[in-house]
Amino acid sequence: MTVLLQRREGVAVITLNDPDRRNALTLPMSARLAELVAECEADPDIAALVVTGTPPAFCAGADLTVLGESREEGLRGIYAGFLAVARCSLPTIAAVGGAAVGAGLNLALAADVRIAGPKARFDARFLQLGIHPGGGMTWMLQRLVGPQTATAMTLFKHVVDATEARRIGLTLSTVEGDHEALVQAAVDLAAPTAGAPKELVLSIKQSLRTTAAQTRHDDAIETELAAQLTSMDAPAFAQLLAAMKARISSTATP
Numbered sequence: 001m002t003v004l005l006q007r008r009e010g011v012a013v014i015t016l017n018d019p020d021r022r023n024a025l026t027l028p029m030s031a032r033l034a035e036l037v038a039e040c041e042a043d044p045d046i047a048a049l050v051v052t053g054t055p056p057a058f059c060a061g062a063d064l065t066v067l068g069e070s071r072e073e074g075l076r077g078i079y080a081g082f083l084a085v086a087r088c089s090l091p092t093i094a095a096v097g098g099a100a101v102g103a104g105l106n107l108a109l110a111a112d113v114r115i116a117g118p119k120a121r122f123d124a125r126f127l128q129l130g131i132h133p134g135g136g137m138t139w140m141l142q143r144l145v146g147p148q149t150a151t152a153m154t155l156f157k158h159v160v161d162a163t164e165a166r167r168i169g170l171t172l173s174t175v176e177g178d179h180e181a182l183v184q185a186a187v188d189l190a191a192p193t194a195g196a197p198k199e200l201v202l203s204i205k206q207s208l209r210t211t212a213a214q215t216r217h218d219d220a221i222e223t224e225l226a227a228q229l230t231s232m233d234a235p236a237f238a239q240l241l242a243a244m245k246a247r248i249s250s251t252a253t254p
Helices: 027-042 064-069 072-086 103-110 137-155 162-167 179-194 198-212 217-232 235-252
Strands: 003-008 011-016 048-053 092-096 099-101 113-116 121-123
Touching: 003 027, 011 027, 011 179, 027 048, 027 072, 048 179, 064 072, 072 103, 092 103, 092 179, 099 103, 103 121, 103 137, 113 162, 113 179, 198 217
Parallel strands: 011 048, 048 092, 092 113, 099 121
Antiparallel strands: 003 011
């Protein structure tokens, strides 16, 4: 079982589990990762997804044997796993406890949010292998860290450690402790989605994607207005609003 799925109170944890090979992606692993992402999306009890790798690495990239023999079909097969994360309708968090290299960096970049352990590092390494970056890495990386750092990482062999990753906004936070502490921190971060209406969670994530591509504030207003009106017609809104009013009333009563 080189890719594992665990459910933790509404949050799915998918773990690349081939530590002897530093969780390097093979075609079957990538396909299985994509399958599990789809399974989580279809599960009404799953509200968010955490992806991680069994220590010591997060993911050391594509298996070099596969990479050396691949042409377009093989490369797209390697892409399939991290693109499933990138395209996932659920909120996603990458819990990066070790090296995220090449396609492993792509997997980390594909998540909505990244948190890191103290041993995390982010290493493009495509140039050192004599291969052009793939899977949309240059697009994802520049959007997160800007063109200067992206250029340094892809062309100047610059490797980003956990401290720098937090400083430049590549990760949200750094979690001290062992790997389980890192994964639990990711699950705790995702917990509010598990307690909210799933339709609303999915709608907000879709709006984040839509408005990210919009250039005008007015367009974003209209995007959000349609979704906001839909959410206000849902039974969950009336229930949550009534509960909040009741709490306010009880605290205001002498």
